[in-house]
Amino acid sequence: MNIAICDDDLQCAGMLDVMLNEYSQKHNLKDFTVYIYSHADDLIDAVQNDEHFDICILDIMMPDMSGIDLGIKLRDENYEGIIIYLTASKDYALDSYKAKAFNYILKPIVPADLYATLDDALKGISNKTDRYIIIKTKEGNTRISLHNLLYVELSKRILVYHLDDGSALESLYLRIPFADAMQDILLDKNFIQCGAGLVVNISTISTVTNEDVTFTNNEKAYFSKKICNEIRTAWTNYNQ
Numbered sequence: 193m194n195i196a197i198c199d200d201d202l203q204c205a206g207m208l209d210v211m212l213n214e215y216s217q218k219h220n221l222k223d224f225t226v227y228i229y230s231h232a233d234d235l236i237d238a239v240q241n242d243e244h245f246d247i248c249i250l251d252i253m254m255p256d257m258s259g260i261d262l263g264i265k266l267r268d269e270n271y272e273g274i275i276i277y278l279t280a281s282k283d284y285a286l287d288s289y290k291a292k293a294f295n296y297i298l299k300p301i302v303p304a305d306l307y308a309t310l311d312d313a314l315k316g317i318s319n320k321t322d323r324y325i326i327i328k329t330k331e332g333n334t335r336i337s338l339h340n341l342l343y344v345e346l347s348k349r350i351l352v353y354h355l356d357d358g359s360a361l362e363s364l365y366l367r368i369p370f371a372d373a374m375q376d377i378l379l380d381k382n383f384i385q386c387g388a389g390l391v392v393n394i395s396t397i398s399t400v401t402n403e404d405v406t407f408t409n410n411e412k413a414y415f416s417k418k419i420c421n422e423i424r425t426a427w428t429n430y431n432q
Contacts, residue, residue, distance in 0.1 A: 263291025
């Protein structure tokens, strides 16, 4: 999970960073990273460069660009994640909805208030059933729903995305580790990584043997016995 903080008050941002990491440890959140930005333009640049943030926590009162305007700009850039505002006054609560904000937290930040908001935010993320990803291919960018994705395999530094309509999309040459490339997908509880180069949507599996997996669209994929055992264990736990 990636969380971005944008606040020109670095002391406040640092305190918030500590609270967030304490929350992640308490809830045993994996791959939890906090990014701190002191200028709105830096966060906008990150989103434009396809940095993924599940949650953006924005201070409303900033000198160069208000948090409200920043939130609206992020939405204009097709940011679909959760926006939480920090404010010293309730007077800005109504304005926060212009950016489709999830909630706002009053300063000075009370940990209990922050944690309660995060609890609700995480429920919203885990219950979101129609998430999308962008795949960069030779033909251009393709937007797909995770609901339609069966599995992703790494083949000669190319990511192959197998879809439930029987088609497969090939990415551009992969220049980062496989686990990093799969980070957004693995935020969805329906997906698991098996071995060094395979991610499977276990919600789309109908049967698993020692050598193959059959998906709900009747497509069959062949994997090693070790990988099939990993998939079977995860699939069994998923259906309990």
